[in-house]
Amino acid sequence: MSKTINMKKLINIVIAIVASVSLVSCFNNSKPNYQYFPNMYKPVGYETNGEYKIFPNQQEAMTPPEKTVPRGFTPYEYENSTAGLELAKAELKSPYKVTEENLAVGNQLYTIYCAVCHGDKGDGKGILATREKFLGIPSYADPGRNIVLGGIYHVETYGLNAMGSYASQTNEKERWQIAMHVMDLKAALKGEPGLLEASKAGASADSTGVKANIAGTNTVSE
Numbered sequence: 001m002s003k004t005i006n007m008k009k010l011i012n013i014v015i016a017i018v019a020s021v022s023l024v025s026c027f028n029n030s031k032p033n034y035q036y037f038p039n040m041y042k043p044v045g046y047e048t049n050g051e052y053k054i055f056p057n058q059q060e061a062m063t064p065p066e067k068t069v070p071r072g073f074t075p076y077e078y079e080n081s082t083a084g085l086e087l088a089k090a091e092l093k094s095p096y097k098v099t100e101e102n103l104a105v106g107n108q109l110y111t112i113y114c115a116v117c118h119g120d121k122g123d124g125k126g127i128l129a130t131r132e133k134f135l136g137i138p139s140y141a142d143p144g145r146n147i148v149l150g151g152i153y154h155v156e157t158y159g160l161n162a163m164g165s166y167a168s169q170t171n172e173k174e175r176w177q178i179a180m181h182v183m184d185l186k187a188a189l190k191g192e193p194g195l196l197e198a199s200k201a202g203a204s205a206d207s208t209g210v211k212a213n214i215a216g217t218n219t220v221s222e
């Protein structure tokens with residue numbers, strides 16, 4: 001009797017040794033260990049930038065369809081061309097009111113982005129102009145230029161020849177704020193009242209392209 005028990009014990013021990021040796025021998029350091037409930041770790045949805053057979057090129061990340069618009073982005077309809085600039089000058093209006101606050105923000109941003117070339121006063125004599133790093137920087141009062149809000153916004157968005165685009169550094173509202181400040185600079189250069197004074201006086205300031213804004217509506221110019 002006791003002999004058979006010993007035999008059983010021995011077999012159990014042998015089985016245990018074989019099992020543990022075979023388990024250890026299967027362990028591969030270069031691979032992840034067993035996972036329990038893998039759904040806890042692996043997402044059911046597709047992962048961004050994941051590779052899956054059902055997608056073209058097996059890439060989850062795809063180019064958005066044409067004319068896709070990012071959230072919060074307002075498409076700009078005018079073409080990047082001379083004709084587009086002329087059209088923007090003729091008809092593009094600021095959706096923002098001329099306020100002291102907008103002008104103050106515009107002033108700050110102008111100092112950061114534009115003054116190096118155009119000068120603090122907008123006379124085209126910024127430090128890069130006086131050092132002749134950039135040539136052909138106009139004064140905003142240049143009569144041949146017809147500087148108006150829509151045109152300023154257009155060149156800020158696309159740039160113009162030697163002048164680069166500011167669409168990546170500034171958002172839409174900031175570009176309008178800068179444009180307002182530029183109109184103020186132009187008025188100062190010409191000795192005319194600025195945007196706020198002009199609108200307070202109730203006069204339609206033709207040269208600035210901005211009409212009185214007494215009622216506080218959002219339609220600013222005509």
Ligand code: HEC
Nearest residue numbers: 113114117134136137138145151152155160161162163166
């Ligand atoms: C690197 C120098 C430089 C900087 C910085 C710069 N500009 Fe200009 N800008 C120019 C030059 C050069 C021109 C003339 C382009 C031409 O007509 O070929 C110009 C032209 C313009 C014009 C005239 C467009 C027209 O209708 O003829 C406006 C308005 C203007 N810039 C506004 C701005 C504003 C606003 C900023 C800042 C956001 C700015 N610029 C920053 C160099 C610069």
